[in-house]
Amino acid sequence: MKKTAGFYLSALSAVLALVCIFLYGSVLFTSAYVRPLLIADVVVSALVLALVGMNKTVPFGNVLPLVGAVLCMGAVALSIAPMVNTVVFAFMGMNPMSNAQGFLTFAGVGLSAWLLAVIASFAGIVKKAA
């Protein structure tokens, strides 16, 4: 099986999702569901990519980036509600920007992971999926 650019983009997206798991620790107000979604993304990506890397056939493997995009966006979307006030206040000058900084960094990396996964979705991860 020939790996596509999507394979590498998915791997990069998974790495960024992994980074997000740690970045979420610096977010002031959190949702309990964000980390599980990111962990699911990383675990599923790692398994699929590892199997593909070993030239194993993975049913519906090319759907992996789509699943990754959904999980990434789910995590980012769920992280917004608890931080809305803090971010708005920070931009209004009523809170130190440092309060919002952790979240903004997390969201930025999370959206990057999502974007990579979306791009990878177009390409798939292997030329011929089983």
Add this chain to the structure above:
Amino acid sequence: MNGLLKPGLMRGLSAIFSTLLILALSLTSVANANSSVINRQLGTTAYITKTKGSSVSDTTYFKSEFSSVEELANAKHALAAEIAAEGSVLLKNANSALPLNKDTETVTVWGLNSLVPTLGGLMGSPAFPSEAGGQKATGILDALGMKGVQFNGAFAGFYGENFDSVRKSSLFGAEIPGHSHTVSFDTIPEPASSYQIGELPASAYPADLLASADNTTALVLLTRDSSEAADFTTAMTSDPLGNTFETPLSLSAYEREIIDLAKQHSNGKVVVLINSVAVMEIEELKQDPDIDAILWVGLPGMYGFEGVADVLIGAQSPSGHLVDTYAVSSLSAPAMVNFGIHSYDNYSGAEGSPLTKGNLADYYLIESEGIYIGYKYYETRYEDSVLGRGKADAAEGSLDGSAWNYAKEVSYPFGYGMSYTSFSQELKEVKVDIGGESYAVVKVTNTGDVAGKDVVQLYVQSPYTEGGLEKAAIQLLSFGKTEVLKPGESAELTITFEPQYFASYDEKLVKEDGTTGAWVLDEGDYYFTVGNGAHEAVNNVLAKKLGGTDKLITINENETINADNAIAVTLKRDETTYSANVQNALQDADINRYIPGTVEYTTRSDWTKGWTPAAGVTATEEMLPTLQNHGHELTPNSDYEIVWGARNGLSLASMMEFDESGKLVGVTDFDDPKWDSLVQQITLPEAINFLENCTDEFDAIGSVGIGNVYTNDGPLGFVNDQVSGYAAKWDASNSDEPTYVGPNDPYAVWTLAEMPTEPVVASTFNPELVRREGELFGEDGLWTNISGLLGPGVNLHTAVYCGRAHEYYSEDAMLTNRMAAELADGTWSKGTWCVMKHFAMNDMEYNRTGLSTFFTEQAARENGLRAFEGAVKGDSLLGVMSAYNRVGTTFAGGHDGLMTQILRTEWGFRGWVETDYAAAGFDYMNWLDNIYAGGGGCLCTSANFSTSEHGSMGDARNQDSLNADTAFQHEMQEALKHFLYVFASSNAMNGISPDTTVERVATWWEKTIMGADVALGILTILSLTGLVLAARKEKN
């Protein structure tokens, strides 16, 4: 079309659309949770009321006294100027430097801040005019010009050239003039060091400019800012422009340089205006023979300088009196010993801490001053130094390390103020009726040659036994103000007072019913006196007791001592009259109860105590549950029979009572079971939604026929960052209302927070003016379609470094008590309620969210709480906003003793209660503790709670336990009853009759969001279908 069915394309499109759908749904949820905020900003409304016929002839129950909004705006403008004129306090006037002679004197106004003086608060009560509405604030230069005073325009030009580089800062992303506090809504671990005074050094003044000031009268403006969410700190000793100062409230180097320049380049007359509500250190100005006059003007609001100018030119004689003690040093009061930023040793950042950052429980404030706030410290220690008691002469607490000496400690005492004329006051009679209303009769005579008003301040001294219950040597009891008296004219004022306000709270007294804590009047002589301030009052009492004035000190030239103005009234001991339902409720606020010996409270039995800052405090096991925000738990019980969603055929309007002609005459009595029947009509989801979303826009409760009810932040009027003018809460469907203001009205976007700040209002000592201010706030309510004002601020100026002095009246409880009550009465007369805030002990701004505030119960009851008592126990209905801080370790709104025992049981309060704004993550202000303790509604949105430890009240995880806890549901219904009781009597009922129904409608933005969600949903389905089809096609 078939060519599009490529797996890669369909996967990519599916990824895009499905993830955007997820994001859109999430944002929809956020938008819905914050719908009231969005509606407020967009001017949309989600509920409409419909009335089909009406049995009531006229549903405009509260009518305006004005025929147009312009008339109202003009009336507010005039009143603001009048308040500022009567609130200006003349502190020094050597050689009759004031008033100015506008025919012969030209004035140079010194100080860059003169260009844009500070008029209101930076945060909380800004006084920024609406440029879009063509509104204009009146600065000192504008006011002088309006009054025909010639002033040196070259200085204004010079300051204008330099203003941007010196004085501008930003707030809410916009550049604003003249403010410099460091505002923080978050906790801050170190004292803020940034404070910019905003003046230029002498070296910046060109020689030709200085020459232009020669032979003119110098008017020097000294400014300090005030702000919510900010304090002054001792770390502030310089600003980024090179200006230095010993403390942020002392004169800065640049200010001293300017004053020196003014002395050199003037006609020899130098007048200083104090444009600050923070108590500045001005002893050097007082002692300087080259400073001729000092006039305190505070932060006078948008038009107040017009009144100040009237005083400067003598159109009005000053009659204001200080609302705070002007101490020589801002650091000398015992309240400053522990004021500042202190965190528990085991705060959330410490290794192995039991606290988390999310607990918001790291910081504490210990109010070790006990009852000795402001003048109650300085004057009490003074009396003891005269009488040789309590080691009052000891060096501890003195400024220079030598024996404590009143004359070295105080520049101007509380209540002091001068006039262009002179008055004599004669205390003719005092009648004390324990349990009833008492009065004093005072004859006032204008003995000078200028017409003017005079303030009568009635003080009392209670009998004190060394080592006994702490008592201040003097306390303000009541006050009044004359009309304008012509030279030689006299007036007799009857000043009423309530003896409960000079009772002392004894925390240790065990009553017959076995409960502990009572209001006590000790047996002995009570000295009633009048005086130009607290110092003159205590001197009168001392002269009476000592039979002479030998040992007494006066610190201002026009102070008098008159023993005849002190009348002793002997009372028997009484510990029952004012103790009905009373018992200790705040014992958990004493840090020594948790950790004995942590702090030494100030005591007049030994003035050497209380000067050592408390050592580090480690939160104990006993303190942790409430610090971790677990004050209450939902527990299954069947204490109450709870009914929700009943069909009892009632509406809120049906609680209104009309006479035969259809005129409103009142509402159903609060204790009538009909209220319970009404509340039972509310569904549980409605109740949850209402109580958890008490924003500026209370949600409609359709089941009882009430639409959105609006309230708004104050206290200087509805603040413009939230309301944006008279048209803000109207929509076209209201256009038939007599006070409707449409979007095209010139006043549509008018800024309504125009009035002088609270200390200026209080310094008038004029109850009638304050009541009138309330009436005009009520008028604003009618013309904006808003029913409540989040104000006045009723906390005390406990420590002078608290940055929020502009929103609180005074250091004195009784001055605050009366002012708040008068304002509430005036406002309520128009059907608009006031919301007294912040209940209670919100005495420091930095780290206020979750700040553990420790104090003695006696101190709280005789000072901070007494300030609220007048309005809360009065006839007007109102709301109370709980404070951000903790009382001891428990959130104020979740503190049973404060919210239920004191507010409801002892004071009999029937109005409603809500929290301050609970932002997301403020779990310590959670709904559970708040409602269970009687804290009422939550000023936030459900979304803010949804991710906190307790979650939202409506979360599925809470439903079973909430349904099983009937006691909690009972508290919910009680809270709702209080809200509805106030609503039914307010202007919120204008336009509503028993035939009115409320309907929910989708706003345009809700429809737009819904459309986007549906569109993305369809696109997601199509792309996923395409993906499946493409996969099949590829397989085939």
